[in-house]
Amino acid sequence: MRSMLIRRTAVTAAALGLALTAAAPAVAHTTAARTNAPVLVRLTVQGPDGNLFKGLVLTKGHEVTTATGGTHKCDGTNGAQNPSPVPTPTAALDDAARQRHFGWDGTWYASFDDFSVDTVKNVSGGGTAYWNISVNGASTPVGGCQFKIKTGDEVAFTWTSF
Structure with a gap:
């Protein structure tokens, strides 16, 4: 038993x-x-003469529309970098611009499946500079619509001369 x-x-x-x-x-x-759940990041946009924007932004991957580039997804699936939508640096810039009422523009490059940020708050790189994208102090190895960000990240767009 x-x-x-x-x-x-x-x-x-x-x-x-x-x-x-x-x-x-x-x-x-x-x-x-739930990989595309909203995240809270600190975004800094540094122009040649100082900060153009600095603050917290709640963001997730989404479609982005620019005057020059048109409307395209910007959710981390660009360039097959992530298998499902995720928050991205360019989506964070777009959300900050909409929430704080400032403009930005970017050219869409189909061959990269991503935007190039050309102008923020009327500050353009032109032929002498570009907008470098970094997360937690390191330049992103892929475009701003391809790189996954998470809550607490420090995202920066920095005007950088050639």
Whole structure:
């Protein structure tokens, strides 16, 4: 009788272990589906004569429209960099511009599947400078619509001469 009880307990424990193991992927899948949840980042836009913008921005990946570039996705899936939409530096710039009522413009490059930021608050790089994008002090290795950002990141667009 006692050995039967021990065997039944072992079978129950094994079944419970299998059930918990089988449930784990469902939890992971739910987390992955929320990759484009809004994040809060600190955004700085540094022009040649000082800060053009500095503040907190709540953002997530979304379509971006510029006068020069038109409307395109800017959600991290650009250039197949991320498998699902995520928040990005250029989306953060776009959200800050809409929330704080300042302008920016950028050219769309289909070959890169991304925007080039050309002008922020009427400050243009022209032929002598460009807008460098960095996250946490490091230049992004991909475009601003391709790089994934997360809550707490320091995102900067810095006017940089050639």
